[in-house]
Amino acid sequence: MVDETKIIVIDDEPLMRITVQDALMADGYKVAVAETGKEGLALFTKNHTDILITDLKLPDMDGVQVLKEVKAMVPETQVIMITAYGSIDSAVRAMKAGASDYLTKPFAMDELLLIIKRLVRIKQLEEENLLLRKKVEERYGLEGLVGKSPQMLKVYDLIETVSQTDTTVLLYGESGTGKEVVANAIHLQSPRKNRPFVKVNCAALPETLLESELFGHEKGAFTGALKQRKGRFEMADGGTLFLDEIGDIAPGVQVKLLRVLQERQFERVGGNETISVDVRLICATQRDLKEEIQKGTFREDLYYRLNVVPIMLPALRERREDILLLADHFIDKFSKKMGKEITGLSEDAKTLLFKYSFPGNIRELENMLERAIALLKGKTIQAEDLPEEVCGSETPVHTICEKILASKPLSSAVRLFEKEYIQSVLEKTKGKKGQAAEILGISRKTLWEKIKELEIEI
Template structure:
């Protein structure tokens, strides 16, 4: 990336030599012959770096530093100071200058200072980008998709986030329940306080009780000292109870009481503790069914079910699959500095057809694995998406294919009653060829035998339908 530098100095010779030296290093350089001109330029354009003399008639270097830092805090300023006036340089640093050089200086010395400043700047920018990515993960705006149901749901989340209402999030595994819980907290007035998470499924009954409400020293064997519970830690903040459907009846009673009275006692304690906590819960279970079956208290259910957010599974919002896939591909390629740009048409077909029982997380894992394990190329191919060693679709010896290939590739029935017979035949032909190729481990020789075609005929069809096979394929069929 070319970095832009502004040099401000009233001595033409000095200005010129710095300008030449920086240009020779590949910087994009502009100059100003006095403080006013420099300030004007800094106000109207953005520079990565400003190098300014401190002592100039009119507006001096200190004013330049002040204005630069005001207009564009991320611009680094280096000041040039006369021998014996280091005090002014220190003043400049207090105003936000990055560093100073003392006259007389060698060009190497200045270039070194410039290089250090730009490196610090690059690091900071990278840091900001990472932080933004991280924050994006917790932001409703970071949730990708155009499905109408999801859009409405996100609007609801934004609205409810600003309140203190208890939210109950439903959704299959990997649909984004935790993303929603994070977003609710991040967009709430409590965002400056803690977001405490507890997975209720991970702990047996008594431990869960102690985890949520804390315990006094000696409350039970092993309670060697007093411990604060999650309700206390989340005071003034948000408590996210994941897998709420798993909590045992005894803990349900205690939870109900906190919700009603906003107070509780630690396990083994008598002191009543006040708690101001916003509760967000998530579950994969149908809590109404749990209530009917007598496993979940009805009164607690109604207390929790104030605002309900139901995340649809990915297979019910297929229009989001490719949008998400591209988004996740971009995220993982930029993380590992790869350059794959998209998916081959066949890979897209398979993604669209697959049922994704693990929802967005499964898609995320599939893409991360494909990016990590495949060679550098422009497009992700079908076989990159299958990660199962031994999957017969990749020429392995297992009995049946991995779910991905089985569903995505072997289901060749054309369900859209649209188009002319020739069009439908072409669609089926393309899909069938693809499925057989995949089943035969992408060997065109074996696939052509199964299909009853010559290798040349298969080669022509592949060309026509844009079907690509891995580079390891056998020979040049065009001469067959």
């Protein structure tokens, strides 16, 4: 780095010029010298220069003037001003005009070399920083969310817009698509970021417990309620409440939730005092709430209160261009965490990941890479380090062919294959038909018809 640094020295005293030039060249810098301001500026315009050292008093012009002209041409040039002994005023003037440092005459050569070393280091750091920032920007969207696909850019846009308001947001998306990270990103981008972000998993609690978890309870409200307890709504006051798996809440709690949304107030379980809170609500669900309404398990009025701004998180297979970007991100994360030096994925492994359908989405990718890295002996993740469902995804066809080969005509072989394939996709999606239809690239209706026609058991 040192030998790439180019320096111009402007001083009208020949001895000074020569001594400085010799010392700097001995340290490996490329040095040009000039006697006057004009000459120095002419040199500067012709050559790329990192550092300019100039005397404050030059025969033809003021050193500060030279500094200003240089900075106007190339702002990142670093200027060291040499001032007369005791002239603090001019040193201050030079620093104010943008000098990086100054020296008063007479000075020890080591002092100058030290200043230059420091400036070179600063420049290196700035360049490194710029590079890192560029790298980070290439990979990340908002708040550490990885992904650059058009679908994700749309999500980032929505996050930024809604975070500036208090509107209720409803996040849709399959398991592992990042609903929780997005909820968190909205909170962190919002003016509420320094207030609490409180999360409740509505599917994890039975009705009565969920009610007291959300709204709190008074002492003696039910057996075991030994003390008064604040609910999550109160804990989130001033901040954001994230209700995960909202599609799973029982009808009784739905009614109470509807009231909070309408009136912003509630009572603790077993209490009479009405409590008001200022809470921003974000909800998430894997379910199709419209379907739940049809089935009668979800209140329509609550749905409209929650669905003010819906954000759909795309499945990973719908934005394949993000798969390898995310893989890089997780490899980086886990190799650092486990202290392993890993170069990345082999070409075969990349192809397999790119083609895989990821029913478990980002979480599935994250888990498989964590496991691969933990067990990895070498430096590169190979195809065989990936789970069977990924690296074996080529083989089922082969296996099925062998199975079918028992002298069957093509039509019944195709039928058998269709049946096996649809069955395996349904198994993978745990019977979720919407998701299965998407993977198969057919409508739900066609899937239903196939299930009936091929007598598929689910």
